[in-house]
Amino acid sequence: MNRKAYTSEDFAWVNWTPEIIKQKINEAIEAKKVCYAVIKAIAPSERTFTNTVFAIESSEYEHIDAIAQVEFLMHVSPLAEVRDTAQEMVDVLQKAIVDIEYDPDMYRAMQEYAAKDDLLVGADKELFDDMMRTYKRMGFVLEPEKQQTLKDNLKEIAELATGFEKAIADHQDHIVVRKEELRGLPEAYINGLKQDEEGNYIVTLAYPDYIPFSERCDSAPRRKELIDKFNRRGGPANIERLKRILELRTENAMVLGYPNHAAFKLEDRMAKTVEMVTEFYKDLQKIVTNPAKLDLQLLAEMKKKELGDSSARLAYYDIGYYIQRDKMQGYAVDDEVTREYFPLERVLDTMFDLYASVLGLQFVRENFPAWHESVLWYRVDNANGSLVGYFSLDLFPREGKYGHAMMHPHVQGRRASRELDAPYVTPTCGVVANFNPSSGTTPSLLSHNEVQTLFHEFGHAMHSLVTTAVHMSQAGTNTARDFVEAPSQMFEYWVWEREILKKMSKHYVTSEPLPDELIDRMIRSKNHAQGYSILRQLFLGSLDMTFHTATEPIDPVAVYADLYKQMFELEPAQDQLWPAGFGHLMHYDAGYYGYLWSEVYAADMFARFRTEGVMSPTIGMEYRKKILEVGSSRDEMESVKDFLGRMPNHKAFLADMGLASHDEKGGEASE
Template sequence: MNKIIMGVAALTLPCAAFAGAYGDMFKNGHLRFDYTPQEISALEQRAAEELDINLNFLAAIPADKRDFTNTVRALEDAYTSYWFVPKNLSLLSYFHQNADVREAAANLEAKGVDKKLSVFARKDVYKALKEYADTKPQLNHEDARLLAKWLERFERAGMALSEKDAKAYAKLNTERLNKITQYNVNLNNYKDELVVTREELDGLGETYINRLERTKDGKYIVTLKYPDYNPFMSSAKSEKARKSLQEKFARRGGKENVKLLEDTVELRRKQAALLGFKRYPDYVLPVRMAKNYETLEAFLKNLQKEVTPLAQADIQAYLKLKEETTGQKADEMTAWDLPYWSNQYKKKYYQVDDDKIKEYFPTDKVISGMFEVFGNLFGVTFIKADLPTWHPDVIVYQIKDKKTGELISNFYLDLFPRDGKYTHAATWSFVDRFELPDGQMQTPSVVIAANFTPAGNGVPSLLEHSEVETLFHEFGHVLQMSMATSKYATLTGDNVAWDYIEAHSQLLENWAWQPQVLKKISAHYKTGEALPDELISSLVKSKNVGVAAAFLRQNFLGQYDLALHTAAKRVDSTQLYSQMMKDISGIPMTKGTYPQASFGHIMSLTDPYDVGYYVYAWSLVIAQDIFSRFEAEGLFNAELGAKLRKYIYTPGTVYDENEMVEKFLGRPYNDKAFLKSLGIN
């Protein structure tokens, strides 16, 4: 039997790719979500067994029989048909309605990543790739790029390590994955709340107040979920109540997460040292656009230098307003005062009332308007589809090419909070686009999970403008994950350089500030009236109010992430956070808190935000440069939109990311447009 199989090595794998466990994730051609906890674990185990059989088969092919199909393509297909099983199923830990399914899915995440990394520890598979690569095959660009990416993955995983060091590396890796998993379980399951009186809700709108849950004695419960937290911090007049809520918010995750974070950073440093790198960033950055520590440090510090004067001026203006309003001396801005006085400043000097503006942004209207704007720009349509979901709140759309009618992706919207659900806003792909063995393309399936205010007490779900901006941001990820056109999953989805991945999302935020767009996406929930011109004018004028301070906070988190991972020995992450927050953002960390316990970005199993939080700033510089062309040539310029789709949203990482941006712009990108957007010449 083995001889027969070997004879058809160039044609098939013993466990057919995208059948087996992968195929069982689909029903009638669509993803299913009706799993039992036991089935989730069993499905991953079966997928892992199939992967091992296929890799063993691949590695056993004689060197003189190797070709692209039976080595590189076979590896790609074997790996892809495995990886999307745990990737897809583990996402259910973030939002499935069944707690037992969430728990099983959460356990699966570490298994999937561990198995994934074990592939890159297989020297026999690396040897097979090298045997083929050493023949110096003449390949087309896409196939050559795939081979290069696979070699890079194996070489960065330490194929040159001795057997002793390889075992030590594997042990460190298992410890790291377990700690990251527990950190996220702690964060997702963390619960606390603030019980307040009606008087302590002064400043908040009736819509907000009426949807809050009540205690038995009639008081109000404010949770740490964003739809409760953000409006309270920006509008509640009671400083005491804001301080209490902010303290609770900055302790999310619990003290155990502080230790888990510090342990993880130490494990990453030890792993990098085993691979021959002096510092962990020296391992991470060569495959990013930043390339090295020195370039990244200079980038962050230069932007800090440019933006700090604006941020300091903003903070002084807020402190002055506080003094004028309260009659009390205000020497220092605090974390619980900043959102409130920033909001009051906007209201007083720009007539921006977030609660009033919110009434013009019913969620359904915003979504339909967003579809119209970007559908025309990118040449696509959005059609509601009756597909299986994991919760009744979830809505599904199919994205199709406007000219050809070709199905581009299935797009899921899960927008409202519930117990056990991921507490931020984020976008993930369940499965990416790639070529199946029959030549057909796998349809991507992408989800936005958010925590917007749900409908209640006769009022529909309404979005603050900041949430509109968030929705546009996440939608940029949806389009990038949906539109990538490579034959290979390794070159699509979120496999682009990590400091490029936020460019697609931050770019679309710009349209959320354009008067023409604001008209299209607004309709007062009672009258149907579009957002009035005077409110649009005030809103647009307020765009940069507080932005410098917010950017400095983001810059601080990027520098904190970098410093934490650059340290030569274990650091006190709370002390470092406190020092750097004050030095960079100008806002002191609230005493008795440990915000890094909820810094989930740098503790992700699937997304490499470790030494990666800076990507928001890096990508923003690129995004603003790209948007400058639309400012000059037309916001709804369909020809420019087609070029945007071609060079920015569809290439994935088939081509170098710097090259694609330069092709769209006609020159290398720079930070001039970004600084100009803040009012800095």
């Protein structure tokens, strides 16, 4: 299927004004209403897959790109009025969509079509099954009052969730420290901090300030002060929002006949049931609890020794700090030193070469309009020169910009119409990150962790662009929620391969690649405190599961504190409001387990590259075809089995974490 090349006009959306944004969203809402009215008006005898199932699937095709673009601008526009209007209109849209989609007549239309008992196969069958299940999950089998309850609750949840996320994004706080209190932090970091009139330094909660400070500042009281502020992000209002959201979610799940919200959410994931997740967690927790305890004991010993006080206890604000210290003593990998080997430009060049050769692609700079002067556009072609798609890079922090790293589509791939020879809509997407910009004579330098983040987000971008799925809802990263990270997590393994590290690194002053012994230490330090870090993942996932399997109102702050004590055997922060800043609860609800879940699959898939060549274009093309291109046009488990040629298991994952040898037999991760 041919893909159309874009010109500057196709990127006019980057300059949309608040007025245009309002108009676009209102048009999208109107168009969807019209589309649904047409579908409903069809006589039962006239129903076909195309005029019913595909018509519903494609009811937004004409406006979906505008919607994605408005959502994207909400995160990245440098203009506050654009971000605010986008936010406001996304709210309006979400509410309107709930109204439009909660239409029993649409379910009736689907039932009329279902009664025809057409023989469907492949992507069409997946689409039909998904849609029927979705309508059932929307409550159309229920009596009208119960349907109304569901609908009202969902609207309220959407509103609360937007408020929750905004409260985190807008939350600003800082501490003021004297120069001597910054001991332990590198000069470059200190020079990058803002200063007040008295020459004191201002450390904010923004990640580039917060993370190095919480891990490296020698002053425990100041660390505690900043971490305590961080642990209150979102504020008390978010705790109230969260409580209400949990209540509403539980009510909805029960109305639909599920025991709790998690059971409802997991039904259409790869995991399918709460029991599967519980088993998966139990298995892993059994293996990592002891290594995690040893990690924490070691940190506690360090603190005692350092303070010369055998009664000193490890505290929550010490963990990151001593992990970093231990790493530097034991493996002496200083993120700030490795950073000097990763100038952004070099990293990008190497990353492009790698993805290009393994996935059979080429990347070419383009000069399309952008929302900010620092943004770069690229075209992606197949090795034979045919077009694949486009992506943008927006890599430096700005006020009001999305604070983490992400990939966000602007145009999602799909076949333009039901005609078999219809053109394929060329996908475009954006990679967003917040790296240190260049300053003076120093280029933008990435920590190794940031390199990994970039590979991850870029992996999502490739997943999004190489798609060949005919239905948009099955294209690119539109996969089961607990699988969507796996393809990207697999690409992260590349940044741990010696050969690749050698190619990618170039000291910004000496031009030397990373020395071998430094690579050795990096690889060893990767598995450093891995027991603790997996336990932390299990903790966050368990917190999420506890919130979403509760059937009675709960106090999220107390649940956090209790679980923290239980799993880490440590006291949590006194006045924490930690759950108020746990943004994942909004859209990854009952889904946090997915990170580890998908890592297990990622490790298993990378094991094939490890055996047959980490940069093998043969395996790369197979990966592209069997995992990336198909998206969710077939069951994800089928795709994984197809690529692996066997059932998946967690052997490779545990071995990669240094918690088992590569030959040791592990249990089955999942059936």
